Amino acid sequence: MIDAVLVAGTVLCAVRAIRATQLLSSALWLAGVSALASILLYRLGAPQIAVIELSVGAGLVTVLFVFAISIAGDDGLTEREFLPNWLALGLIALFAGLLGWMILPLEETGVAAAEATFESVLWSDRALDVLVQIVLIFSGVLCLVTLLKERHTSAQQQALAGREERERPSAAVSGNGHHPQAAVPDPSPAEVEEIHA
Amino acid sequence: MSALNWVTLGVLGLLGAGLYGLLITRNLIKVVIALQILVKGALLALVAAGQASGQINLGQSLAVTVIVADTVVAVVGLALAVQVKRLVGTLDVKALSNLRG
Numbered sequence: 001m002i003d004a005v006l007v008a009g010t011v012l013c014a015v016r017a018i019r020a021t022q023l024l025s026s027a028l029w030l031a032g033v034s035a036l037a038s039i040l041l042y043r044l045g046a047p048q049i050a051v052i053e054l055s056v057g058a059g060l061v062t063v064l065f066v067f068a069i070s071i072a073g074d075d076g077l078t079e080r081e082f083l084p085n086w087l088a089l090g091l092i093a094l095f096a097g098l099l100g101w102m103i104l105p106l107e108e109t110g111v112a113a114a115e116a117t118f119e120s121v122l123w124s125d126r127a128l129d130v131l132v133q134i135v136l137i138f139s140g141v142l143c144l145v146t147l148l149k150e151r152h153t154s155a156q157q158q159a160l161a162g163r164e165e166r167e168r169p170s171a172a173v174s175g176n177g178h179h180p181q182a183a184v185p186d187p188s189p190a191e192v193e194e195i196h197a
Numbered sequence: 198m199s200a201l202n203w204v205t206l207g208v209l210g211l212l213g214a215g216l217y218g219l220l221i222t223r224n225l226i227k228v229v230i231a232l233q234i235l236v237k238g239a240l241l242a243l244v245a246a247g248q249a250s251g252q253i254n255l256g257q258s259l260a261v262t263v264i265v266a267d268t269v270v271a272v273v274g275l276a277l278a279v280q281v282k283r284l285v286g287t288l289d290v291k292a293l294s295n296l297r298g
Contacts, residue, residue, distance in 0.1 A: 003203040011210035014234045018218040018227075026230050033211075037237050040204060041260075045253050046244045049260045053240065056264055061233065061271050068226060068275040072282040075224055075289065088220040092213045099209055106205045108249050115254055122258040129258065133265045140269035147276040 003043065010036040023074045027065035034058035048118055204245045211238030225278040225288045229271055236267040 010033055017029035034057030042050035083091075116125065123130065211234055218231030240263050247256020278288060285292050 003200040004198075007203045007207035007210070010207050010237075011214065014211050014214035014237075017230055017234060018214055018222070023224070023226050026227060030230050030233055033234060033237055037211075037241060040207065040241060041244055043200065044204060044244050044248050046247075046257045046260070049240075049244060049257045049264070052261065052264055056268055057233075057237070061268060064271060064275055065226070065230070068279055072226065072279050072288060075287055082223060083220050085221065088217055091220065092217045095216060096209045096213045099212070100206075104202065104205055106201045106245065106249050108199075108201065109251060115252060118254040118257050121254045122261065125255075126258045126262075129262045133262055136265055136269050140272050143273045144276050147273075147280055 003040070006036055006040050006043070010040065023069045024066065027062055027069060030065070031058045031062040034061070201245055201249055204241055208238045208242045208245065211235070211241065223290045225281060225290060226275065228290065229274040229278065232274070233267065233271060236263060236270075239263060240267075 013029050013032040013036060017026045017033060020026040020029060034053060038050040038054040038058065041047075041053060215231050215233075215235030215238060218227065218234065222228060222231060240260050243260050243263065244253070244256045247253045247259075281293065282288055
């Protein structure tokens with residue numbers, strides 16, 4: 001019975017996360033999905049994954065969402081949708097019906113005679129997966145650094161351009177007979193556009 | 198009805214909710230949220246399949262990979278959404294179709 005309540009709560013939180021009109025509410029409903037899913041994982045006999053899901057899914061990812069929403073703001077965009085609601089619901093009902101017809105009822109086929117421990121499976125049998133995870137993490141960090149680096153360079157270019165604008169009149173006044181623009185010609189409009197791009 | 202079947206129904210519900218979100222939403226951050234819900238369904242399905250086949254530890258080790266990939270996707274997707282908002286001024290997916298021929 002408690003499994004049914006947990007499953008209903010998880011699906012309800014997921015639907016609320018999709019239908020919420022504010023992004024912050026969506027992120028909090030998503031954290032609810034992760035928390036309830038971690039309880040389900042624990043009840044399925046996977047406590048390690050339940051802990052990881054609770055800390056990463058309901059903790060770290062929610063903080064990331066709140067951080068991104070606070071930077072980007074809330075656009076709303078609820079008045080226009082890609083598909084009509086009835087068509088989307090019909091497609092989803094068709095998909096869920098076909099998938100449920102294929103996999104339900106799910107029966108246990110019996111416990112393996114001597115299953116290895118989680119640590120040995122993860123570090124020995126699935127060592128390639130661990131390598132892929134490391135590569136994924138480094139790729140994510142590189143993507144993040146590249147995306148944020150672009151913001152810093154454009155800001156630095158703007159600051160540099162502002163500093164040049166401020167220093168140019170003072171150099172013209174303090175010069176001893178030589179016009180500073182004679183030594184360093186002004187960039188052409190095409191060069192200015194390149195710098196700003 | 199056994200716990201495994203309830204979880205399988207939950208997997209169907211999560212996958213359906215995630216696909217529904219991908220079909221109707223135009224907000225970039227909402228798209229990432231819908232992807233997260235989809236991956237939660239896949240995660241539950243992996244562990245339930247491991248439990249059903251008597252190889253729960255194999256299912257757990259696969260689920261770790263899914264969690265790592267899911268988190269990286271969320272981080273990169275949110276960073277892209279922030280940059281799109283900064284450059285285009287909106288989070289609307291339709292606004293990104295300027296290069297369409």
